[in-house]
Amino acid sequence: MTGSQNAMETRTILRVIVNENDIRKITLHSKPQTLETLMEHLEEKLGLPYKFSLQYEDADFNNALINLTDIADLPERPTLKVISLVPSPTASTADTDIVSLSSEEGSSHVRQAQWPETFEVPNFPVDIEFRLRQGNLLYMRDQTYMQVPRNIKHEILEKLAECMYSFKAYPSDDDFNDVASSLVKKHPCLTEPGSSTGWNGWKNSLKFKMGNYRTKLRRAGCTDVLINVGKRGGQDPLRSVKRPKHFEINFLPNYPAGEDECSMESKRLQLVEEMKKCHPSSTLISQNMDSTFSLRRKEIVEIESPVKETLQRWPSLFTERQINAEFVRITSKNLKQEFFTALDQHTARFLKIFETKKGAVGKKLSEFLDQIKLKGTDITANRTAVLRGLPLLLGEETSDFFKATLDCDCDIPQISIGILTVITEGSQDSSQALHLENSHTAIILEGAIVMDNIENLPDAMWLLFGLIYALNLEYPPQLKNTFDFIQRVFLSLGHKSLKPKLQSLKNMLLM
Secondary structure, eight states: OOHHHHHHHHOEEEEEEEETTEEEEEEESSOOSSHHHHHHHHHHHHTOOSOEEEEEEEGGGTTEEEEOOOGGGOOSSOEEEEEEOSOOSSGGGTTTOOOGGGSTTOOTTSOOSOOOSSOOOOOOOHHHHHHHHHHHHHHHHHOOOOOOOHHHHHHHHHHHHHHHHTTOSSOOHHHHHHHHHHHHHHOGGGOOTTSSSSOHHHHHHHHHHHHHHHHHHHHHTOHHHHTTTTTTTTSSTTSOOOOOSSOOSSSSOOOOTTOOHHHHHHHHHHHHHHTTSSSOOHHHHHHHHHHTHHHHHIIIIIIOOOHHHHHHHOGGGGSHHHHHHHHHHHHSSOHHHHHHHHHHHHHHHHHHHHHHOOHHHHHHHHHHHHHHHTTTTOHHHHHHHHHHHHHHHTTOOOTTTEEEEETTOOOOOSOSEEEEEEEOTTSOOSTTOOOTTOSEEEEEETTEEEEEEESSHHHHHHHHHHHHHHTTOOOOGGGHHHHHHIIIIISOOSOSOOOHHHHHHHHHHTO
């Protein structure tokens, strides 16, 4: 019997139900010998950085779902269902707001949600709610505006500032617009008759109140505002104010209850030693990465450690599973799932747009289309073509970002950030080659390879995007619009208002 025949016999094919809209075929190179091994494989293949159990369809009960507690019960070519053990805040986010931070380690020190689509004005103290109700009735009856006493205005602004801080420490101008307009919409008696919008005065008051609220939090020792003490007022004017760059909700969290720098440093050292093993424990790594999140962010944001040093101190951060988990910790979104869901949703439309383009850009896009036609309906080929073509649609030059090298060549391209495709000798090596038969792909940061042996370019793209968040880096200057489009349109991170180029492309996608 040949080696390939042996491999065919030992591999295991699974049908896995992640949720009702996400059912996947998973192939394992060998049959798992324990239930824990099976779950580790699925956690890695599916990109699920949260705790779960498994159910399987049992033929003895007309394929009804039964809890899988023993690997011996697993049938040939089974259908498995993933059961999340992490409760979610709403049904719409049940499969994406996974946040392994909800473990026993405690996560009250991190935010759990992005700024809402529509800001919901919180309830105020009972006496103030009563006064506002009476004011709203008078306004509805005869358009009488409420004369707001100073003490009531203080309570309203204080409560709104507290609510805003639960989403972000540094709201933008659009955020203040959202809150002020929502306040007046819920309580029309607070409308300002002399204002062009009816709420400009509330907006300005909110800005002052938010500044005062941050001052109180600095005095209390909250790290995401304490880091900026003295940067406005002369202590160190050359240091820039450190704020979230890409709409992170947990930019610089406080240390969790019961932890200090010494205890987290001990767990970090455990992680370093665990990563030296041939088969590191994914459970230990996930637990320690969760509980050391605030220490890691302090090093990356406050100290601004170089990538090379971060790689040495946090080697587990540069793995697929932990890049996805870190993105969840920072934004509350499952990067891998949302990236590919959005990419696949728009792929057909992107390819149609490619066909309509003329001129030099159209010629390059036509070459991409010709290459994927040879692959038929191969999803990876289509994804690669879209990701290579997206920058061209946005008028960006990709030659210093997407690089290729022969597998026998030891030289690393002299670029600070990019994706390197390793190809075999004799492969097409033009600037428009998609390298669909590549050997493997690597990620370059600060001129060095930080991740290697990535299967394809689409995987490298989402991993690089996750690393940019995890390491608090700027987007590649040559592809800034591309990464901004991925952030705002694919992942819905940030305000709806887009730059003209991005808005134009989004409009074309939705036609």
